[in-house]
Amino acid sequence: xxxxxxxxxxxxxxxxxxxxxxxxxxxxxxxxxxxxxxxxxxxxxxxxxxxxxxxxxxxxxxxxxxxxxxxxxxxxxxxxxxxxxxxxxxxxxxxxxxxxxxxxxxxxxxxxxxxxx
Amino acid sequence: xxxxxxxxxxxxxxxxxxxxxxxxxxxxxxxxxxxxxxxxxxxxxxxxxxxxxxxxxxxxxxxxxxxxxxxxxxxxxxxxxxxxxxxxxxxxxxxxxxxxxxxxxxxxxxxxxxx
Numbered sequence: 001x002x003x004x005x006x007x008x009x010x011x012x013x014x015x016x017x018x019x020x021x022x023x024x025x026x027x028x029x030x031x032x033x034x035x036x037x038x039x040x041x042x043x044x045x046x047x048x049x050x051x052x053x054x055x056x057x058x059x060x061x062x063x064x065x066x067x068x069x070x071x072x073x074x075x076x077x078x079x080x081x082x083x084x085x086x087x088x089x090x091x092x093x094x095x096x097x098x099x100x101x102x103x104x105x106x107x108x109x110x111x112x113x114x115x116x117x
Numbered sequence: 118x119x120x121x122x123x124x125x126x127x128x129x130x131x132x133x134x135x136x137x138x139x140x141x142x143x144x145x146x147x148x149x150x151x152x153x154x155x156x157x158x159x160x161x162x163x164x165x166x167x168x169x170x171x172x173x174x175x176x177x178x179x180x181x182x183x184x185x186x187x188x189x190x191x192x193x194x195x196x197x198x199x200x201x202x203x204x205x206x207x208x209x210x211x212x213x214x215x216x217x218x219x220x221x222x223x224x225x226x227x228x229x230x231x232x
Contacts, residue, residue, distance in 0.1 A: 034220060043121075044208065044223035090160065105150075109159040 002027035004093050006108035014116045019078040021111045023091035026072060033074045034092040035065055038110075044090070050074060061085070086115045119143065121224035123209050129230045130199055138194040138227045142211030149192050150212075150221060151184060155205040166192060167215050178203075199231045 007022040025031060035047040048059025055067045061084075065076045074091060091108040122141045130136050142149050151163040163176045166186040177183070181199075186192040196203055206228050210221035 036223075043225040044210070044221075046220045046222075049220055105162055105165075107152075107160040107162070 002029075002031065002093050002106050004091050004106050004108040006089075006091050006111045008111050009109065010112045010114065012114040012116060013081050015083055016080050019076070019081045019085065019113065021076040021089050021091075021113065023074045023076065023108060024072055025074060025091070025093045027093060031093045033065075033067060034094075035059065035063070035074075035076050036090045036092060038088045038090065040087070047076070047089075081113075081115050083115050083117065086113055088112050121209055121211050121222050123207075123224040123227050125227060126225065127228045127230075129232060132201060132231055133198055135195065135197045136199055136229065138196075138207050138209075138229070140192045140194070140209030140211075140224060142190065142192070142209070143222055144190075146211035146213055146222070147189065148212045148215040148219070149186060150210045151192070151194050152208040152210070153178075153205045154208055154226070158205075160208070163194070165215070196229075199229075201231045204229055204231045 003026045005024045011021060013019055030052060033050040036044045037047050038044045047063050048057045048065055050057045050067045058064045063076055063078050065074050067074050088110045090110050094105045121143055124139045128136055147168055149166040153161045153163055164171050164174055164184050168189050169186045171184060181197045184192060184194045194207060206226040208223055208226045210223045212219040212221045
């Protein structure tokens with residue numbers, strides 16, 4: 001089984017300052033890790049994914065995340081926040097091999113990112 | 118291109134009534150997933166389909182919930198005898214193949230309100 005912990009339920013930053021959304025995971029197998037974003041009244045959109053290639057992953061809208069196996073972390077960062085980044089962010093882990101069932105995919109509880117003008 | 122679509126977008130129903138939620142995945146995607154997003158609860162994985170088969174139904178909250186997929190395409194999630202705790206946004210997603218490393222594409226969701 002695996003688990004995902006998003007360490008902050010809410011993060012507030014000023015526009016133009018760096019963003020850090022923290023995610024720790026546990027997994028018995030080599031994981032694939034994803035970050036999804038959900039804007040108000042919109043569907044979930046994939047930001048980026050890690051699948052055992054480069055440990056530093058670049059995604060859309062200037063976001064990136066670094067897979068650190070030793071720390072079991074996959075934190076999401078952005079150098080400069082924009083007002084349009086205000087949304088809910090979900091860290092997700094899935095594993096191979098996957099035996100099926102609800103354990104195959106695990107979402108974190110989400111981090112609400114607030115951008116102050 | 119066409120993404121995942123869900124219907125209806127909003128559904129208000131009386132307690133005890135049955136509801137059917139529909140999901141149209143991206144064409145060619147073999148895997149389909151249903152989730153429930155309740156206020157303050159995050160996303161709850163309900164069930165997945167590989168083709169028309171749902172190998173594991175253990176994620177469904179109760180036996181009032183059922184799901185099917187036909188023709189490797191459209192899926193329906195049915196909730197019988199709805200209860201107020203069923204109120205949530207029900208999300209559908211599809212992926213080219215089953216899960217990792219294939220990312221899931223999400224539909225806009227169906228907001229279910231049980232009065």
